[in-house]
Amino acid sequence: MEKEIFALVGFWEIMLSIFMQWQAYTISNIKTFSVQSWILGIFLLWAGVFHGFIALIILALLTIITRAIAMPLYLGNTIRKQIYRARENKHRISTGLSILISLLLAVFGYLVYYLILAGHGQSLVSIPITLMLQGAFLIVSRSNAYSQLIGYLVMENSMFLLSFLFSELPFIIEAGIILDVLGVVVVAGLLMRVRDEDIEKEEELLG
Amino acid sequence: MLNLFFLSILQLLYVFALAPLAVGILHVFDERLSSRRGPSIFQEYYNLFKFFRKQSIYPKTASGFFSYVPYITFGMYLFLTLVLPIITAFPLLFGPVVDFVGGGLVFGAASTFLKLASLDSRNSYSILGTSRASSIGIFTEPIILLIFIMFGVISGTNNPYVINNILQTSTSWFFSLVHLFVGVAFFLVLIIETGQLPIESHTPNEFGSIDSLMSLEYSGRELALLKWGSYIKSFLLMNVFLNVFTLPFFVPMKFNILAIVLYMFINFLKIILLLAIFAIINNIVSKYRLFKIFDYILIAFSFALMAMVVFYVVNGG
Amino acid sequence: MIYLLPSISATLGAILSFSLFRNKHKEVSVLASFLALMFSIFLLFEPDSFTAFFYVDSLSKIFLLMISCVYLGVVIFSIGYLEHSHGHLVKSYQYFSLLDIFVGVMLFSVTLNNFGLFWVSIEGTTFATALLVASENDIAALEAAWRYIMIVSVGLTIGLVGTLFLYSSAHTLSITDLLSRQNQGSLFFLSGMLLVVGYGTKIGIFPMYTWLPDAHGKAPAPISAIFSAVLLPVSLYPLIRFFEVYQNPSLSKFAFVLGFLSVMTGSIMTLNQRLYKRLFAYSSVENMGLSLIGVSLGSYALVGTIVLIFTHAFAKSGVFMLTGNMLHELKTRKIEDVKGLIKIMPKTGLFLFFGALAVTGTPPFATFFGELLIVSKTINYYGWTVGVALFFFLVCGFLFINYRVINMVFNDETKPVSSAKESPFTFVPVIFITLAAFVILIVPIFYRFIEGVIK
Numbered sequence: 001m002e003k004e005i006f007a008l009v010g011f012w013e014i015m016l017s018i019f020m021q022w023q024a025y026t027i028s029n030i031k032t033f034s035v036q037s038w039i040l041g042i043f044l045l046w047a048g049v050f051h052g053f054i055a056l057i058i059l060a061l062l063t064i065i066t067r068a069i070a071m072p073l074y075l076g077n078t079i080r081k082q083i084y085r086a087r088e089n090k091h092r093i094s095t096g097l098s099i100l101i102s103l104l105l106a107v108f109g110y111l112v113y114y115l116i117l118a119g120h121g122q123s124l125v126s127i128p129i130t131l132m133l134q135g136a137f138l139i140v141s142r143s144n145a146y147s148q149l150i151g152y153l154v155m156e157n158s159m160f161l162l163s164f165l166f167s168e169l170p171f172i173i174e175a176g177i178i179l180d181v182l183g184v185v186v187v188a189g190l191l192m193r194v195r196d197e198d199i200e201k202e203e204e205l206l207g
Numbered sequence: 208m209l210n211l212f213f214l215s216i217l218q219l220l221y222v223f224a225l226a227p228l229a230v231g232i233l234h235v236f237d238e239r240l241s242s243r244r245g246p247s248i249f250q251e252y253y254n255l256f257k258f259f260r261k262q263s264i265y266p267k268t269a270s271g272f273f274s275y276v277p278y279i280t281f282g283m284y285l286f287l288t289l290v291l292p293i294i295t296a297f298p299l300l301f302g303p304v305v306d307f308v309g310g311g312l313v314f315g316a317a318s319t320f321l322k323l324a325s326l327d328s329r330n331s332y333s334i335l336g337t338s339r340a341s342s343i344g345i346f347t348e349p350i351i352l353l354i355f356i357m358f359g360v361i362s363g364t365n366n367p368y369v370i371n372n373i374l375q376t377s378t379s380w381f382f383s384l385v386h387l388f389v390g391v392a393f394f395l396v397l398i399i400e401t402g403q404l405p406i407e408s409h410t411p412n413e414f415g416s417i418d419s420l421m422s423l424e425y426s427g428r429e430l431a432l433l434k435w436g437s438y439i440k441s442f443l444l445m446n447v448f449l450n451v452f453t454l455p456f457f458v459p460m461k462f463n464i465l466a467i468v469l470y471m472f473i474n475f476l477k478i479i480l481l482l483a484i485f486a487i488i489n490n491i492v493s494k495y496r497l498f499k500i501f502d503y504i505l506i507a508f509s510f511a512l513m514a515m516v517v518f519y520v521v522n523g524g
Numbered sequence: 525m526i527y528l529l530p531s532i533s534a535t536l537g538a539i540l541s542f543s544l545f546r547n548k549h550k551e552v553s554v555l556a557s558f559l560a561l562m563f564s565i566f567l568l569f570e571p572d573s574f575t576a577f578f579y580v581d582s583l584s585k586i587f588l589l590m591i592s593c594v595y596l597g598v599v600i601f602s603i604g605y606l607e608h609s610h611g612h613l614v615k616s617y618q619y620f621s622l623l624d625i626f627v628g629v630m631l632f633s634v635t636l637n638n639f640g641l642f643w644v645s646i647e648g649t650t651f652a653t654a655l656l657v658a659s660e661n662d663i664a665a666l667e668a669a670w671r672y673i674m675i676v677s678v679g680l681t682i683g684l685v686g687t688l689f690l691y692s693s694a695h696t697l698s699i700t701d702l703l704s705r706q707n708q709g710s711l712f713f714l715s716g717m718l719l720v721v722g723y724g725t726k727i728g729i730f731p732m733y734t735w736l737p738d739a740h741g742k743a744p745a746p747i748s749a750i751f752s753a754v755l756l757p758v759s760l761y762p763l764i765r766f767f768e769v770y771q772n773p774s775l776s777k778f779a780f781v782l783g784f785l786s787v788m789t790g791s792i793m794t795l796n797q798r799l800y801k802r803l804f805a806y807s808s809v810e811n812m813g814l815s816l817i818g819v820s821l822g823s824y825a826l827v828g829t830i831v832l833i834f835t836h837a838f839a840k841s842g843v844f845m846l847t848g849n850m851l852h853e854l855k856t857r858k859i860e861d862v863k864g865l866i867k868i869m870p871k872t873g874l875f876l877f878f879g880a881l882a883v884t885g886t887p888p889f890a891t892f893f894g895e896l897l898i899v900s901k902t903i904n905y906y907g908w909t910v911g912v913a914l915f916f917f918l919v920c921g922f923l924f925i926n927y928r929v930i931n932m933v934f935n936d937e938t939k940p941v942s943s944a945k946e947s948p949f950t951f952v953p954v955i956f957i958t959l960a961a962f963v964i965l966i967v968p969i970f971y972r973f974i975e976g977v978i979k
Contacts, residue, residue: 007521008384011513018509022502099505106516120692120711123520132681139674148674155681162685166692169640173697176644177684180651184677187651191658191669 002047003124009043010127010161014106017134017154021098026079026089026146030072033150037068040157044164055171062178063160067153071185075146078189089144098141105133125165131158145192149185156181210462211300215289218299221471222288226442227251227435229478234409236486251438255431263427268329276324277429277436283317284439293446294471296371296458306365307355314440318344321421321433328424336420339497343399343406343417346504350396353511357389360518367451374455384521388514390452395507397448399500401441403485405492406500442478449477527567527580530560530592531631538624541617549617550603553624557599560631561592579637579699579765586830587634587761590837594753595627597952601845602746604949605852612659619656623750626652630758639697642762643687646726647680649755657743668738675735676726683722689715702769716775719766720782726759728812730785737793740805741857745848748801749841752808757833760812764819764826771822779820780906784914786813791921794928799857801847803928804840807883810921811836811891817914818898821905828897831963835890839882839960842953846876849950862932871950873933879957880929884922890963 016036020029041064048056091098109130110123117125135158138151159177163169169177231248238245265274287310289301305313322341325333359365361380362373374381399406407417422433450458457473459466495503537556541549567588572581602623606616614622626649633645650673658669691697693711725732740748767776790810797803811832818829849872854862865873882889895918903911 004384004521007517011384011388011517015509015513018506022506095502096505099502099509103505103509103512106513110516110519116714126516126520132685136678139678145670152674152677152681155678159681159684159688163688166688167695169688169691170697173638173640173644176641177647180644180647183648183651184673187654188670188673191654191666191673 002050003122005043005046006124006164007127009039010124010131012039013157013161014127014130014134017131017138018099018102020138020147020150020154021102021141022095024089026144027076029089029147029150030075030079033153034068034072036154036157037063037072040160041068044160047164053168055174056168059171059174059178062175066178066182067157071153071182074185074189075149078192079146089142089147092141092143098137101141102134102137105137106130109133121165125162128158128162128165131155131161145188149188149192153181153185208300214295214462214467215299215301217467218293218295219285219288221294222439222442223285225475226438227255229442229445229475229482230438232479233482233485236483237409237489240486240490251434255435258426258431258434259428261427263425263429266328266330266424269327269424273324273327273424274429276320277425277432280317280320281432281436281439283313283320284436284443287313287443288439291443291447292367292371292450292458293443294458294467294474295462296368296375296450296455296460297462298366298368302368307358307367307370308352308365310367311351311355315344315348317436317440325421325424330424332416332420333423336416336418336423339417340421343500343504346501347396347399347507350392350504350508350511353508353515354389354393354396357385357511357514357518360515361385367447371451371455371458372460374451375458375460384517385514386452388510388517392507392510392514393448393452395503395510397444398485398488399504399507400444401485404489405495405503408489408494445478445481446474449481450474526570527573527578527584527635528632529563530567530588531628531635533559533563534595534624534628534631538621538628541624542621549620553599553620554596554603556624557592557596557627560627561596564588564592574700575637576698576700577637578635580635583761583764583830584634586834587758588631590834591627591630591634591754591758594750594837594841594956597841597845597956598746598750599623601749601848601949601952605744605746605848612661614655614659619659622652622656623747626656627750627754630754634758634761637698637700639687639690639699639762639766642765643680643684646723646759646762647677649758650676650680653747653751653755656747657739659744659747660742665742668735668742672735672739675732679722679725679732681722682718682725686715686718686722689718699765699769707770708772712770713772713775716766716770716772717778720763720775720779723759723763724782724816727756727763727816728786728809729782729816730789730809730813733786733789733809736809737802737805740808740844741799741802745844745851748805748847749844752805752844753837753841756808756812757815757837760815760819760833763816764829767819767822776820776822780817780902783813783816783820784910786810786816787914787917787921789813791917791924794921794924797928798859800850800859800862800928800932801844801857803859803925804843804847804883807921807925808840810918811840811883814895814898814918817902818894821898821901823901825898825901828894828901830894831890832894832898835894835960835963836883838956838963839879839889839891842956842960843876843879843883845953845956846872846879846950850876859928859932863935865933871954875954875957877929877933878961879953880926882957882960884925885918886922889960891960 013036016032016039020032023029023032041060044056044060044063048054048060093101110126112129113121113123113126132155135151135154138154139148142148142151156177160174163174168174228248228251231246231251234250235245235248263274286301286304289299290305290310292298318340322337325337355365358370362370364370374386380386398404402409402418407419409419418437422430425433449455454477457470459470533556537553540556541552564585567580568585573579574581599620602620606619612619629645629648629652633642636642636645654669654673657672658665687697689711693709693715694702694705694707696702696705720729721732728736740751743751763779767779787810790806790808790813794803794806794810797806815829815833818825818832849869850862850865851857853869856862865876867873882891885891885895899911899915899918902914
């Protein structure tokens with residue numbers, strides 16, 4: 001039963017990250033990420049209540065508060081203060097190709113599980129691996145700073161799923177992870193300016 | 208044997224007669240949701256009768272092929288009504304002629320004939336409609352094939368009747384993730400095939416130009432047959448979606464006249480429910496730019512491919 | 525508990541200079557760093573402690589000493605450097621408090637006994653330093669800081685997956701428990717590879733080093749100094765502990781290959797550089813690649829690594845601080861615009877020359893001795909071909925860097941410019957580079973000191 005629900009949650013997260021490749025506006029990416037974190041948080045909360053682990057319940061609540069509510073609000077506010085150029089979500093490769101590559105990464109994630117990790121875990125491990133690869137691809141395929149940050153946060157979400165399947169890390173470390181990610185997002189929010197498209201040809205950054 | 212023959216005739220008449228009514232109801236829902244009165248629900252019948260009474264005109268540059276195609280496609284759609292599960296869940300007399308993949312190919316053949324005929328008419332707008340419909344059609348074919356293959360994986364067969372039985376009786380397959388993803392993929396393809404928003408629009412304000420341009424040069428009886436054929440195609444696809452995939456309940460699995468007649472009403476109620484959902488979607492989204500349709504198709508493809516990955520992950524590598 | 529004293533003093537300095545003593549933040553920071561240094565020297569003579577929370581042995585103490593020395597030097601130099609800070613992203617007191625908290629977290633992390641907490645603290649240094657890298661507030665600096673955050677965070681996520689696999693296969697994360705177990709199994713190996721890749725991003729190993737030249741090139745000079753000198757070796761520290769816990773020839777080979785490729789990349793890319801700070805950044809990549817090779821080989825190569833790291837800390841930070849001088853007075857970042865440094869700024873020019881010799885591994889400096897140990901162990905373990913190839917790339921790096929530096933320092937074809945003013949705090953890099961020369965005298969003490977760590 002828990003396996004089924006985990007598969008349900010995991011695969012909807014993967015579909016949501018494929019949706020993120022489809023979106024044209026940055027704010028839609030942030031909203032999709034918020035939905036993804038809500039699903040993750042509610043799933044962790046349910047699992048904690050089901051098993052009776054207090055630590056998991058607290059962790060789930062922390063996840064919901066930071067990742068589903070606070071971070072999207074903060075990032076959304078930062079976008080509204082920027083000029084309009086931050087709103088469009090420029091792709092480096094075309095939308096269709098990036099959706100297709102995300103999809104192939106899903107198959108590839110299953111392949112990675114099958115070849116490398118087959119002895120160590122259940123087949124559900126391929127879901128977080130796929131999500132991590134898709135988060136990484138989201139970073140690679142965009143030149144918009146907000147989308148890259150969302151890609152990084154998707155990777156952190158997948159870490160939570162992975163730690164749910166393998167043994168749980170000790171509570172203090174998981175709390176440390178959440179706080180660290182929060183710190184990175186805050187600093188990134190302070191640093192994000194509208195990045196020039198020709199930044200790659202700046203002489204000081206070449207070579 | 209004779210029972211099956213009569214049931215086949217009954218099914219044919221059912222689809223034949225009620226397809227324009229379904230499309231009429233959809234138009235009325237659309238208009239009512241936009242706070243307009245809309246036409247009466249029998250308007251499509253009046254249109255068809257009007258077209259049958261008119262004279263057919265053919266373009267000078269068209270060949271004889273142009274005039275035969277509407278009959279051929281209409282015949283193909285009628286053939287399909289005999290093989291798909293519409294009012295029964297056991298195969299009727301002509302059930303074993305084609306399976307699911309064959310059914311999909313016959314749909315494809317019918318639309319190919321229509322495209323060839325509209326190319327034959329040499330009207331630039333018809334050619335435009337053909338090229339658009341072809342490019343979209345190429346990309347939806349893999350999705351349909353993947354969906355059928357996934358159902359073959361689930362049920363071990365390609366027979367739509369068996370799939371219906373399995374989904375009716377086994378709750379674990381009905382509530383499984385594979386079924387959900389395939390259902391979503393088929394819903395997205397259904398929107399493309401029946402020509403709803405966000406792919407193509409039919410309202411007076413916006414001119415959808417994918418399917419409606421292909422029949423531009425037809426008039427009179429041929430036009431009536433083409434239109435009726437497309438209504439039957441929509442009706443059949445919606446029925447397949449509902450009966451085989453989503454709500455395969457109450458479909459009678461044994462031969463029982465009362466159950467079958469009752470089911471005809473229930474089936475029509477299911478169709479109306481689906482039409483209501485379509486109408487709501489039509490009033491929420493706006494039409495996509497042409498190039499965004501391909502991204503939409505890719506999302507539908509993602510759902511279908513993920514269903515395969517789900518199957519391998521959940522049911523063991 | 526006393527092992528936390530250096531970290532506590534740095535953190536207190538951060539908090540105080542942010543809140544109460546804003547006007548006197550420079551003095552507070554200097555005091556905090558001086559206290560940290562005193563505590564570190566005092567801790568050298570304390571016994572080792574292996575409790576549930578702390579794992580302090582001689583390696584940790586050497587790291588503590590190194591971090592606090594460089595910290596003191598950087599704080600003093602920053603006082604002079606920030607006189608010229610106009611339009612910076614962070615104000616002066618914020619700069620000092622960020623610097624303090626960054627060093628405090630690093631001082632904390634080398635005393636820990638838990639791989640998970642290693643990860644947390646090393647990730648924690650990311651966001652303290654990102655704002656510091658972006659200080660100059662122009663587009664290229666912001667871009668460099670953004671690349672730094674993204675690449676390092678993604679890399680550390682991979683490291684987190686490695687830590688997770690470690691926990692799942694050993695059910696414990698503390699070093700003391702791991703040392704007493706027999707660690708084997710493919711999940712352990714997988715976690716080792718992921719940890720090497722993950723922490724390798726922060727260290728600057730091929731192919732994850734790409735943030736390093738950008739961040740070092742655009743950050744202010746004291747920040748580049750403390751990055752190269754301290755941040756990179758502290759990110760190597762968990763890997764040293766991991767290799768202590770788990771010995772596996774394939775994993776060592778994997779780390780060796782990555783380190784070798786970093787050395788190769790570092791030396792070759794220095795040929796094509798046009799900006800002097802990026803030149804020294806690639807030299808850092810090369811040195812860190814060499815350190816990873818030493819860590820993967822173990823035994824006396826590990827001694828060589830520690831000698832290399834210790835000397836490199838002093839020499840590289842000195843060099844970067846001198847480049848800060850150059851930037852302020854000559855106002856150009858390009859190598860070709862800098863000519864005849866020895867006439868314009870005599871102290872800077874001379875010690876830049878010595879510092880470049882030190883970082884590339886020239887005899888009287890102890891880096892040479894460290895590199896010698898590492899290369900000899902390589903020859904011993906992998907044969908003559910690999911060792912000679914490694915040596916060849918080191919020689920390449922040596923030639924290219926010193927060619928550029930000599931062009932900058934001694935070449936005075938152009939008409940002589942009037943001598944420029946050097947920063948009053950130039951004595952700091954001078955002292956550091958001189959110290960780098962004298963480290964070779966204490967190498968035997970090193971060897972006895974860290975004998976317990978070597979297997």
